[in-house]
Amino acid sequence: EYAVVRSLLAMGKRLLLVFNKADRYPTADLQIILNNLRQRLKDLAPADVLAIAASPQPVSLADGQQLRPDPDILSLLERLAEVLRQEGDTLIADTLLLQSEQLSQTAQNLIDQQRQRQAEAIVERYQWIGAGVIALSPPGIDLLATAAINAQMVVELSRIYQSPVSLEEGKRLAVSLAKTLTGLGIVKGSLELLAWGLQTNLATVVAGRALQGVSGAYLTHIAGKSFIEYFRRSQDWGDGGMVAVVQEQFQLKQRQTFIQAFVKQAIAESQPLQRLAAEIPNWTSDRSNPDPPLKRPDRP
Structure with missing residues (x-):
């Protein structure tokens, strides 16, 4: 996936890097992971590397019941809204340009x-x-x-x-x-x-x-x-x-x-x-007997 991300960045694509299943990590560990990702992908703004929990694991309640928390994707939605607000016209133009290039090719x-x-x-x-x-x-x-x-x-x-x-x-x-x-x-x-x-x-x-x-x-x-x-x-x-x-x-x-x-x-x-x-004796264009293998002459 890292190679794919690097290729997309090299093409000038607008990316958000989203780390899923954030609920499975302690807060300190999650922060270390995000920092490492931001360090490896310095071409991305820090705000474009974020964590979510699209389908959090169930939580056991005191009475033994299992409660599944709501998806934690607010940070992603907020970042998408901000990017579209600031760069929406540019992104639309880039998409149209890409489609035009693909059609041309x-x-x-x-x-x-x-x-x-x-x-x-x-x-x-x-x-x-x-x-x-x-x-x-x-x-x-x-x-x-x-x-x-x-x-x-x-x-x-x-x-x-x-x-x-x-x-x-x-x-x-x-x-x-x-x-x-x-x-x-x-x-x-x-x-x-x-x-x-x-x-x-x-x-x-x-x-x-x-x-x-x-x-x-x-x-x-x-x-x-x-x-x-x-x-x-x-x-x-x-x-x-x-x-x-x-x-x-x-x-x-x-x-x-x-x-x-x-x-x-x-x-x-x-x-x-x-x-x-x-x-030509013994030659027709459609001979019933199969041709013997040809000996390839020496190459010039």
Whole structure:
């Protein structure tokens, strides 16, 4: 309770500290207790620390009957009346301010949730667009193509978070993040992770193009999640910069269950990938036999 009282005082709350069951203590002991409480809570006025007996213990009379005294709460009522008389308007204003702040926070939470849903829908749309475009491009992941797709995604995300950027600024951010993905080894790491997710012979050209498309979608997903954090923080990457945000998003998306689900969803959402998957031997998007456990490649 002491910790709670200290927290409330730190928030500027108006408090009365009431020691109950005062009738169970000798007068001298009760005074010592009140003095100790006032000493520990010097932020409170001495008059705001008081003692009452809300439900006094029964008293035995000479004839053996039990008499329950009336509640002894007069000191509390008098102090409450005095506080309300002197500070009533201020207390009402403080209460209204608190309610307003709580309402504002609730509204902000709802706005944040709505923005998150809209932003995730944008990222999902662009990751499947990227999957189709890159799957049809020449072999080798085209980071420039990915960056071009991501640039428009950045512009749309910026509008969601009321911090609009131009297409040129979107391109600059997208290229910078693409370089970060490469520098951290995430491009290579994603290829290895998704190759296990596809579980097919990557020696074939078709399988290579399928992997290329899924990898493009995966990298766009990582980029999109990173940009959501960037705009959610009012265009601030935080103390660790872009590198820390990208690393965190990549680490969150390395689980085998996510990789397998992502590969299957990519095939289902992208028509170019559907056509490529149909040409891959021993691969269908809905295999009856369960997948063997994936061996996680070494992290870059």
